[in-house]
Amino acid sequence: MAGLAAAFGSGAMTNPISDIEKADVILVIGSNTTENHPVLSTYVKRAVTKKGAKLIVADPRKIDLTQFATHWLRHTLGTDVALINGMMNVIIEENLYDKDYVESRTEGFKELKEMVKTYSPEHVEDITGVPAKQLVEAARLYAGAKAGSILYAMGITQHITGTDNVKSLANLAMLCGNIGIEGGGVNPLRGQNNVQGACDMGGLPNVYSGYQKVDDPAVRERMIKAWSLKDLPDRPGIPVTEMMELAYDGKMKAMYIIGENPMLSDPDLSHVKKSLKNLDLLVVQDIFLTETAQLADVVLPSASFAEKDGTFTNTERRVQRVRKAVSSPGDAKDDWKIICNLADKMGYPMKYGNPRDIFREISEVTPSYSGITYERIEHEGIYWPCPTKDHPGTPVLHKEQFSRGLGLFHAVEYLPPAELPDKKYPLFLTTGRVLYQYHTGTMTMKSDGLNQLAPECFVEISKKDAEVYHIEDNDMLKIISRRGKIKARAKISERAKQGMVFIPFHYVRAAANKLTNTALDPVAKIPEYKVCAIKIEKAA
Amino acid sequence: MDTENIIIINGLKCSFSKNETILETALRNGIKIPSLCYLSNTVSTGKCKICLVEIEGEDELVLSCQTVSQHGMVVKTDTPRIAAARRARLEELISSGHHNCLVQEMDINSWTDFQRDAMAPDIHRTLCPAYGECRLQDLAIQYRARPVKAAKITAPPVEDVNPFIVRDFSRCILCGRCVKACNEVQVNRVINFNESESKVITKDDLPLKDSNCVFCGECVQVCPVGALVSKRDFEIHTKPNTTKKIRTTCSYCGVGCQIYIHVKDNQIVKVTGVDNFGPNRGSLCVKGRFGFDFVQHPARLTTPLIRKGKKLKEATWDEAIDYIANKLGYLKDKYGPDSIGVLTSARITNEENYLAQKFARAVIGTNNIDHCARL
Structure with missing residues (x-):
């Protein structure tokens, strides 16, 4: 989200999901929407089939949405910045950009214009493999839209250039005047139910709730008062990926992990295991004995979403109610109660009667949530920012002006991924998800039905590569990277691009993240899950 | 009210928009016309033939889902003649299959x-x-x-x-x-x-x-x-009417679909989408609709566990909380608050995330708080 925050001043979906059906051109890049956000993908499909919108899909894999696309740009893995710069090159060269908008709403255009000059469609074809003619057509199509919507997900962010990728998309959208209008926007699709909420609530090392900076003295003063404290730490903390590094080096002594399973979700799993084992105290609070919980010193049983009251904030910034439907098994407790008990015991009493009380405090200390109450969201959620009790909420961000004032163009050059195929590891690996499983499988793999439909890991490989390696469908393969190896069956598919295989990361027994690269985006600290180099062998 | 777009249904003046069918106009104005095949936001199939209505000046009953509202139309939706026609059609439908209820x-x-x-x-x-x-x-x-x-x-x-x-x-x-x-x-x-x-x-x-x-x-x-x-x-x-349904938000991806959890005797029996409300307007995906077994799975953790040597042993809440509080306090004193890290979660509620960061900052005294959004 760092990329959007830098460009616009706020890092969230700029437009609501329902706006997708109001767009006349939609660009989907780095999102396998039908499998990862299935219900949201229905908006894209309806926009095309019922509203006559045109769809551009940019993805190396032949994902299902390509069936609905006017243009499918099959670029080489990790060349997103070059692709977008190429589109902007065409749009500027052909004078198709929104001059009034660029003039009145943005800054930094001169530098951008200068930079994209070198990204001629022909040059971009060399980098991305997308035919120049196709790139030109797609650029013209997007630039010609009254309202152009951009949707992206982890396929954009999980690169060492993730922040750059996002900035490029922000550039493209601003260039064509697509931010702050109905049906437009740059829209990151969040992968987990309450990622947006976890960020909004200050589950980040550098901000309190509502993205109020911990190193801003005025903010800190306010929080000290609100929380009846004498002091609060003034330096930003460190992100999860660095916590693991410090644990590995013995400098991090204790971790309290709530509802996360880094033992499957982090890159380079053997490293994570050593890091966690190195801690003096590992507390894991979860609904199952996950791979991470199995390493813990103390495991705390918590309540699932169906067993508690509260709110989630969805990918479109809409705060919605969560309600208790069943009681928790055994002694399992709501996470909020566990945290309160622990705080009480450590000498800082947290006394709340129920989640509604906590939400009242959130509204008091969080400007973007100030106007939201349980009563107001009883039937339908409200989009933040919602500063006052009579404010209707904000479906479309940056309407009159950007959160930061003027929208900022970033002249972003293309950089190749951290690890490229070579003689020893000649194939690209990209990772992702399948429709029937979710994240590390702690939830979906408890369903016999879902397991029947997606029982095990596979390696999606192109027909041509299969021929080269003499692989038949369902052959057991060894997939080896510089960091580890796993076994999985071959699935020969027209979805895969030649020179690249795809592996879903859900499965413990063939954890794709044993292979992936820990190289991080320098700003967002996101690992490059989407690109690494591997070799394959037939398993004996 | 737009005087050019008025239709009278059961004596009530109703406005309509262009190309709207009589059925849609009626529904929008709170008048119910029964139908088995009408599905909002789709083109009607007209197959069930239940939504018959009378239009003044026309001999035949018409299907309200297939007839566009026109200015000045006078429509009746519930006359004895209509009821008889509907009953005949319903009898045909019941007789067509195993409708034994x-x-x-x-x-x-x-x-x-x-x-x-x-x-x-x-x-x-x-x-x-x-x-x-x-x-x-x-x-x-x-x-x-x-x-x-x-x-x-x-x-x-x-x-x-x-x-x-x-x-x-x-x-x-x-x-x-x-x-x-x-x-x-x-x-x-x-x-x-x-x-x-x-x-x-x-x-x-x-x-x-x-x-x-x-x-x-x-x-x-x-x-x-x-x-x-x-x-x-x-x-x-x-059995009908033995379940209750609770409205909540789906816990899978970030779309935040509105769902009903249908519960009988504290057991989840079904999940359905909440019609007419965003973001999903009734739609769900396979995980949201059918993937709820995890909630009441026997592998759920039901008691705190504390490590004794190589094994995790069952413990009471008091033991677990005491153990953690003591150890965290000790490590904080010895190595400083920044030797402790908290990972909160994209799976738990806003209220819980808020308390988790408050715990890290106010209780431990560190900004080492993050979650796995990046992963």
Whole structure:
């Protein structure tokens, strides 16, 4: 989200999901929407089939949405910045950009214009493999839209250039005047139910709730008062990926992990295991004995979403109610109660009667949530920012002006991924998800039905590569990277691009993240899950 | 009110928008016209023929879902003539399949041949899984419609060779709502009518599991009868009116679909989408609709555990909280607050995330708080 925050001043979906059906051109890049956000993908499909919108899909894999696309740009893995710069090159060269908008709403255009000059469609074809003619057509199509919507997900962010990728998309959208209008926007699709909420609530090392900076003295003063404290730490903390590094080096002594399973979700799993084992105290609070919980010193049983009251904030910034439907098994407790008990015991009493009380405090200390109450969201959620009790909420961000004032163009050059195929590891690996499983499988793999439909890991490989390696469908393969190896069956598919295989990361027994690269985006600290180099062998 | 766009329904002046059907105009103005095939936001099939209305000056009754509202029209939706026509059509529909619900509780000796036939196949001896939630049943009771003929009912066998959806063709009234849901709402384009419009089929009439069906279950949600049923419902035959439904937000991806969790005796029996409200307007995906087993799975953690050597041993909450508080306090004193890190979660509520960061900052005294959003 760092990329959007830098460009616009706020890092969230700029437009609501329902706006997708109001767009006349939609660009989907780095999102396998039908499998990862299935219900949201229905908006894209309806926009095309019922509203006559045109769809551009940019993805190396032949994902299902390509069936609905006017243009499918099959670029080489990790060349997103070059692709977008190429589109902007065409749009500027052909004078198709929104001059009034660029003039009145943005800054930094001169530098951008200068930079994209070198990204001629022909040059971009060399980098991305997308035919120049196709790139030109797609650029013209997007630039010609009254309202152009951009949707992206982890396929954009999980690169060492993730922040750059996002900035490029922000550039493209601003260039064509697509931010702050109905049906437009740059829209990151969040992968987990309450990622947006976890960020909004200050589950980040550098901000309190509502993205109020911990190193801003005025903010800190306010929080000290609100929380009846004498002091609060003034330096930003460190992100999860660095916590693991410090644990590995013995400098991090204790971790309290709530509802996360880094033992499957982090890159380079053997490293994570050593890091966690190195801690003096590992507390894991979860609904199952996950791979991470199995390493813990103390495991705390918590309540699932169906067993508690509260709110989630969805990918479109809409705060919605969560309600208790069943009681928790055994002694399992709501996470909020566990945290309160622990705080009480450590000498800082947290006394709340129920989640509604906590939400009242959130509204008091969080400007973007100030106007939201349980009563107001009883039937339908409200989009933040919602500063006052009579404010209707904000479906479309940056309407009159950007959160930061003027929208900022970033002249972003293309950089190749951290690890490229070579003689020893000649194939690209990209990772992702399948429709029937979710994240590390702690939830979906408890369903016999879902397991029947997606029982095990596979390696999606192109027909041509299969021929080269003499692989038949369902052959057991060894997939080896510089960091580890796993076994999985071959699935020969027209979805895969030649020179690249795809592996879903859900499965413990063939954890794709044993292979992936820990190289991080320098700003967002996101690992490059989407690109690494591997070799394959037939398993004996 | 726009004086150029006025239609009078049951004496009420109603405004309408361009190309709106009488049925839609009525619904929007709070007037109910019964229908089995109408599905909002799709093009009506006109197949159930229940939504008949009278238009002043016209001899024949018309289908309100197929007739566009026009200025000055005077429409009646509930005359004896309409009721009779609806009853006749409902009797035709009930007689077309294994709709045995209305005879379920009668003495077996009083059954007609038709009823015996309807109850004959083994799977139909028990209550129809749609009992109590069936729109055909509701209308049959309301219009006092009864089965009329004793013709042998022939239908393709029940298809249940997939984990989630049972297709009982003997109860299909061919209304086409499932076809509309699949093609126009979810746009998965998996099912359609066969050429003679006598069966809803996948491409080449394959079972769902061998088609490109993605098991979103939209077809199950919109089926007005017992032809498309979730497998769990088919197997456990939850009695009507014994469950309660609780509205909440789905816990899978970031879309935040609004769902009803249907609960019986503290057991989750079903999940359905909440119609008419965003972001999903009733739609769900396979995980949200059918992937709820994890909640009440036997592998759920039910008690705190503390490591004793290589093993995790059961402990009380007091023991666990004491242990953690002491150890965290000790490590904080010895190595400083920044030697401790907290990972909060994209899975827990806002309220809990807020407290987790407050705990890290106010109780431990560190900004080392993060979650796995990046991962």
